[in-house]
Amino acid sequence: MVRKFNVLEHELVPVHEVLDVREALRILKQLRVRPEKLPWIRESDPAAKSIDAKPGDIVRIIRKSHTAKKAISYRYVVTG
Template identity: 35%
Template sequence: MVDVSQHELVPEHTVLEEEALEEVLAEYDIDRTDLPKIKTNDPALPEEAEVGDVIEIVRDSRTTDQAVVYRLVIE
């Protein structure tokens, strides 16, 4: 079976630590539930991701070198 998460076109997905999450939420003045969602069955999610975790996704960008987005893991 192919591990999709290791494909070169899949951006880096990491579980955000609680301390870093608090900084992000404060910066954007939002709650965790206001974040866009990602399902637990998404093949790009790290193995350790659980429902309620926030995932940081770092994508390559032509204009800013890297674009960072956040997703809340849901069922």
């Protein structure tokens, strides 16, 4: 009965993408933070799993913002 369904297609789930190392470093430098100071996302998170994010990665999240139409945010992938 259960069909395969990618959670990223759900209306509530914004775009998630894993940053490559160079891009991640650039972002951290731009924001002037250590990665653990970013909001986290768990490795076991359904959205993180579907983009195959591993602990230590930084995920870019492109949200449809209520106020700004589009808002970019980052999360740091942690174990758990």
